[in-house]
Amino acid sequence: MYDILIIGAGVIGASVARELSRYDLNIAVLEAREDVATATTAANSAIVHAGYDCIPGSLMARFNVEGNGLFDEIKSELDIPFKRTGSLVLAFDDEDKRMLEKLFIQGEKNGVEGLEIISRDEVMDREPNINPNIKSALWAPTAGITCPYELTVAYMENAIDNGVKLFLEHTVTGLSKDRDGSFTVITSKGKFRALYIINCAGVQGDMISNMLGLEEFSIIPRRGEYLLYDRKYGNTVNSVIFQPPSRRGKGVLVTQTVDGNLLVGPNAEDITSREDISTTNSGLDYVYNMAKRSIPDLTRKGVIRTFAGLRAISDTGDFIIGPSTEIEGLFHVAGICSPGLSAAPAIGKELARIIGEHVGSLREKTDFNPYRCAIPRFKDLSLGEQQRLIDKDPRYGRVICRCETVTEGEIIEALHRSLPVNTIDGVKRRTRAGMGRCQGGFCTPRIMDIMARELHVSMEDITKCGADSNIVVGKIREKREREMKTI
Amino acid sequence: MRVQVDVAIIGGGPAGLAAAIACHDQGIQDILILERDRHLGGILQQCIHTGFGLHRFGEELTGPEYAHIFIDGVKDRNISYLLDTMVIEIRKDKIIYALNSEKGLIEIEAKAIILAMGCRERTRGAIQIPGDRPAGVYTAGMAQLLVNMEGYLPGKEIVILGSGDIGLIMARRLTWEGANVKMVCEIMPYSSGLARNIRQCLDDYDIPLLFNHTVVKVHGSKRLEGVTIAEVDSNRVPIPGSERYIECDTLLLSVGLLPENELSEGANVLLDEITGGPIVDEYRHTSVDGIFACGNVLHVHDLVDYVSEEAEIAARGVARYLKGDKSDSRISISHGAGIQYTVPHIISSRDEDVELFFRANGIYNDGMIQLTYGKDILYTKRYNHIVPGKMERIRIKKDILRQLDMEGNIRISWRQREDELSDEAHMYSLSTGM
Numbered sequence: 022m023y024d025i026l027i028i029g030a031g032v033i034g035a036s037v038a039r040e041l042s043r044y045d046l047n048i049a050v051l052e053a054r055e056d057v058a059t060a061t062t063a064a065n066s067a068i069v070h071a072g073y074d075c076i077p078g079s080l081m082a083r084f085n086v087e088g089n090g091l092f093d094e095i096k097s098e099l100d101i102p103f104k105r106t107g108s109l110v111l112a113f114d115d116e117d118k119r120m121l122e123k124l125f126i127q128g129e130k131n132g133v134e135g136l137e138i139i140s141r142d143e144v145m146d147r148e149p150n151i152n153p154n155i156k157s158a159l160w161a162p163t164a165g166i167t168c169p170y171e172l173t174v175a176y177m178e179n180a181i182d183n184g185v186k187l188f189l190e191h192t193v194t195g196l197s198k199d200r201d202g203s204f205t206v207i208t209s210k211g212k213f214r215a216l217y218i219i220n221c222a223g224v225q226g227d228m229i230s231n232m233l234g235l236e237e238f239s240i241i242p243r244r245g246e247y248l249l250y251d252r253k254y255g256n257t258v259n260s261v262i263f264q265p266p267s268r269r270g271k272g273v274l275v276t277q278t279v280d281g282n283l284l285v286g287p288n289a290e291d292i293t294s295r296e297d298i299s300t301t302n303s304g305l306d307y308v309y310n311m312a313k314r315s316i317p318d319l320t321r322k323g324v325i326r327t328f329a330g331l332r333a334i335s336d337t338g339d340f341i342i343g344p345s346t347e348i349e350g351l352f353h354v355a356g357i358c359s360p361g362l363s364a365a366p367a368i369g370k371e372l373a374r375i376i377g378e379h380v381g382s383l384r385e386k387t388d389f390n391p392y393r394c395a396i397p398r399f400k401d402l403s404l405g406e407q408q409r410l411i412d413k414d415p416r417y418g419r420v421i422c423r424c425e426t427v428t429e430g431e432i433i434e435a436l437h438r439s440l441p442v443n444t445i446d447g448v449k450r451r452t453r454a455g456m457g458r459c460q461g462g463f464c465t466p467r468i469m470d471i472m473a474r475e476l477h478v479s480m481e482d483i484t485k486c487g488a489d490s491n492i493v494v495g496k497i498r499e500k501r502e503r504e505m506k507t508i
Numbered sequence: 509m510r511v512q513v514d515v516a517i518i519g520g521g522p523a524g525l526a527a528a529i530a531c532h533d534q535g536i537q538d539i540l541i542l543e544r545d546r547h548l549g550g551i552l553q554q555c556i557h558t559g560f561g562l563h564r565f566g567e568e569l570t571g572p573e574y575a576h577i578f579i580d581g582v583k584d585r586n587i588s589y590l591l592d593t594m595v596i597e598i599r600k601d602k603i604i605y606a607l608n609s610e611k612g613l614i615e616i617e618a619k620a621i622i623l624a625m626g627c628r629e630r631t632r633g634a635i636q637i638p639g640d641r642p643a644g645v646y647t648a649g650m651a652q653l654l655v656n657m658e659g660y661l662p663g664k665e666i667v668i669l670g671s672g673d674i675g676l677i678m679a680r681r682l683t684w685e686g687a688n689v690k691m692v693c694e695i696m697p698y699s700s701g702l703a704r705n706i707r708q709c710l711d712d713y714d715i716p717l718l719f720n721h722t723v724v725k726v727h728g729s730k731r732l733e734g735v736t737i738a739e740v741d742s743n744r745v746p747i748p749g750s751e752r753y754i755e756c757d758t759l760l761l762s763v764g765l766l767p768e769n770e771l772s773e774g775a776n777v778l779l780d781e782i783t784g785g786p787i788v789d790e791y792r793h794t795s796v797d798g799i800f801a802c803g804n805v806l807h808v809h810d811l812v813d814y815v816s817e818e819a820e821i822a823a824r825g826v827a828r829y830l831k832g833d834k835s836d837s838r839i840s841i842s843h844g845a846g847i848q849y850t851v852p853h854i855i856s857s858r859d860e861d862v863e864l865f866f867r868a869n870g871i872y873n874d875g876m877i878q879l880t881y882g883k884d885i886l887y888t889k890r891y892n893h894i895v896p897g898k899m900e901r902i903r904i905k906k907d908i909l910r911q912l913d914m915e916g917n918i919r920i921s922w923r924q925r926e927d928e929l930s931d932e933a934h935m936y937s938l939s940t941g942m
């Protein structure tokens with residue numbers, strides 16, 4: 022019997038798990054997929070929003086601004102990339118200028134610090150590649166960029182280090198409340214029991230509550246598509262460039278990523294499927310054309326990848342955070358669309374507070390360790406540090422991914438951490454091997470070799486992203502025959 | 509570790525190897541080849557089919573056989589090389605930083621550098637095919653490596669996008685391994701691959717080649733389940749209603765090669781927008797003093813024989829450079845009708861005949877290539893046929909060069925036969941019954 026079962030290991034489930042791991046509780050996380058951070062958390066804009074565009078008084082406003090403020094602490098505790106680049110909302114005409122004023126007032130109400138409406142000339146000084154026809158812009162110095170999957174991995178590794186159990190490839194298929202008040206959770210790999218359930222299932226959030234016969238809220242998936250550019254184009258902008266928001270979202274933005282690429286998107290399209298993260302011609306065209314309004318010289322040359330993610334939009338119009346109105350012991354963290362990533366650190370802490378309130382009081386562990394070290398990123402080290410690392414472990418001297426300069430040492434480290442990985446995508450998200458301009462064309466076979474050796478699996482068993490996504494389907498004749506002979 | 513050399517060669521493929529040998533034979537002593545792979549030979553090591561060396565050696569060798577002639581040449585001459593060594597930075601003052609697990613960081617100070625890093629393949633992201641992002645979508649070269657070097661089959665039901673040579677070769681290779689290659693889709697009305705590869709790799713195995721077709725969507729959440737293909741119009745835009753779903757577990761992309769010049773750019777080497785390679789003179793000297801380039805890093809070659817030849821030209825350039833020979837001119841070459849690119853881009857001395865390599869930007873029949881200098885016609889050569897898939901060459905005599913201004917401009921263009929000689933063309937078509 023667990024004290025707490027968390028369903029879903031996106032950034033929300035991981036943040037909640039980590040914050041609760043401070044206390045003397047028996048916690049497990051159930052995740053359907055083969056790794057953490059594979060769903061919405063893997064495909065979004067990665068912006069830590071300032072918080073001026075949320076409606077004052079909403080949960081979004083509160084947790085966005087609080088979450089934003091926590092990122093410096095999270096960065097130093099969990100060794101994650103985070104950069105306060107600031108953001109600009111551009112006004113293209115007088116109506117937009119009125120919108121900026123509205124956002125400014127809204128931001129002040131929400132407690133966003135440092136907001137300023139700046140002139141066209143000031144904008145052009147900071148951002149020389151921006152459309153010179155803009156009128157003015159809203160400057161928000163607290164906005165920043167981070168890496169959503171790295172943040173999630175960091176949260177989960179730290180949670181595991183502090184005693185949380187993670188069960189990957191465990192899809193929750195049924196839930197029931199027992200007579201003693203506890204829950205039975207049926208998964209694709211067996212039953213679990215727990216006193217409390219925290220629903221962090223992203224776009225599937227309403228499905229979890231449906232499993233208990235509840236219809237508390239419903240989630241609509243809203244897809245957003247992106248163009249990701251080669252690092253060569255990263256310097257096109259220095260801060261996050263927004264256009265005035267509309268009812269359907271924050272509009273198409275242009276930003277640098279923490280790894281130095283240029284990211285452009287998203288559009289917003291309500292769809293029926295909760296799995297359809299395919300990109301479309303029309304979506305990508307729209308994103309590109311809208312982005313060109315901000316950056317007139319943008320071309321589609323230099324795009325190295327396109328992708329899409331699903332926002333979990335709740336019918337309440339706000340985040341849903343707290344106890345179920347119907348069933349005691351069930352807690353929802355649902356409808357966490359944008360600014361969910363920004364809010365994640367604050368949402369984790371809030372859940373710990375709410376659970377504490379419910380249980381009476383939570384006992385803090387004396388040996389809680391708030392720190393986690395990232396995999397060394399060879400490329401970002403100084404020459405001296407690089408040499409020292411190679412002296413210690415020569416495998417850091419062998420470059421496997423040429424585009425991102427990722428070494429064998431980093432890949433091996435990723436395979437053997439407290440939250441281990443066994444997929445090509447998992448290695449990619451942790452080390453960036455395969456994220457660059459050749460998109461793994463060069464390093465995938467080399468990474469497979471390393472994985473086969475380190476994890477004692479055959480090449481045929483190595484997958485891109487879990488079951489049924491194998492990279493190769495068998496051996497060639499000659500190799501089979503050669504192996505037959507040696508037996 | 510810190511070393512000093514006369515010539516550092518980045519890349520131990522056919523370009524780097526031939527350059528090293530030729531440098532040595534020009535009397536340069538201190539040469540170092542840096543290769544990131546575990547073996548010398550570059551891309552040739554995975555090209556186990558025959559078809560290499562017909563021009564140079566008069567026989568059809570496999571890739572590894574061709575490479576070995578040069579690897580032996582390097583070893584016989586005791587030329588130094590480092591394997592498993594990745595060059596991570598080249599500075600314009602010709603300091604190179606490289607990395608391997610044995611020696612850690614290596615700093616190399618070179619009097620001259622030859623860039624011979626080859627090219628990489630254009631990916632799905634670069635051509636932005638929409639749809640899902642499952643396993644099973646690979647570049648043809650990666651599939652070739654999996655099959656030929658690692659011994660694994662990437663899939664069983666295969667669609668190939670793009671009719672570049674690697675794709676064609678892989679169509680045959682995978683058929684031999686029992687896979688079902690369903691089709692090759694080519695967005696252009698012609699193939700960029702060699703005619704002999706289309707014959708020997710597709711026609712002989714009844715694999716259909718669909719011109720004016722492309723993949724418009726990828727399907728499958730885990731492993732590829734199928735692709736939607738469509739016919740395109742003359743602007744390469746998919747024609748609505750022409751879409752067809754093709755079931756397959758593998759999509760191989762053979763949609764172009766890109767010279768790998770991130771290192772060169774780091775050293776401030778100026779690149780040609782069209783080739784993606786450095787702008788060079790006739791000795792393959794780049795815009796940065798003492799940095800030369802040859803092979804696929806300079807422009808994508810269809811035959812390795814020409815790579816070796818080009819490497820030897822670069823080596824001669826390096827020898828001249830180290831001796832202190834200075835250039836005396838800067839004759840530029842501009843492109844008229846029908847020309848995609850030329851190498852070299854400029855001519856900086858007039859001591860020797862210059863071999864001008866070029867590619868057409870489309871298919872042209874029955875006409876001529878002309879070099880003009882202002883109003884003067886310097887040179888004319890007749891062609892029945894030129895295609896983008898085949899690199900052509902013409903030789904400009906030094907006597908002609910010597911008559912030109914030091915900063916002059918030579919224009920190269922394709923002229924249809926009728927343009928100039930309409931009467932003659934008329935007679936020609938009558939006599940051939942057209």
Ligand SMILES: Cc1cc2nc3c(=O)[nH]c(=O)nc-3n(C[C@H](O)[C@H](O)[C@H](O)COP(=O)(O)OP(=O)(O)OC[C@H]3O[C@@H](n4cnc5c(N)ncnc54)[C@H](O)[C@@H]3O)c2cc1C
Binds near residue numbers: 361
């Ligand atoms: C296009 C787009 C742009 C965005 N941009 C930003 C931004 O710039 N800044 C920002 O702050 N926010 C942004 N967001 C929002 C942010 O990405 C999300 O708020 C955040 O990722 C949500 O995390 P999550 O953990 O709730 O969901 P997810 O990451 O989707 O995690 C849910 C997890 O639950 C698992 N799960 C579901 N059902 C089950 C089950 N039955 N059993 C077991 N496991 C299950 C899933 O497999 C998944 O791993 C954006 C979102 C989108 C789509």
Ligand SMILES: Cc1cc2nc3c(=O)[nH]c(=O)nc-3n(C[C@H](O)[C@H](O)[C@H](O)COP(=O)(O)OP(=O)(O)OC[C@H]3O[C@@H](n4cnc5c(N)ncnc54)[C@H](O)[C@@H]3O)c2cc1C
Binds near residue numbers: 552
């Ligand atoms: C699949 C395929 C089929 C072909 N078929 C034929 C054919 O049938 N007949 C024919 O004549 N030609 C053929 N060719 C063409 C011919 O093989 C190539 O033109 C030739 O290999 C190019 O030589 P290169 O030395 O420029 O490049 P490569 O062979 O690519 O060599 C470049 C070398 O540089 C190394 N390198 C790159 N970056 C670094 C770095 N940073 N640090 C250290 N080392 C580095 C690479 O590892 C590589 O070994 C084929 C090519 C391919 C790809």
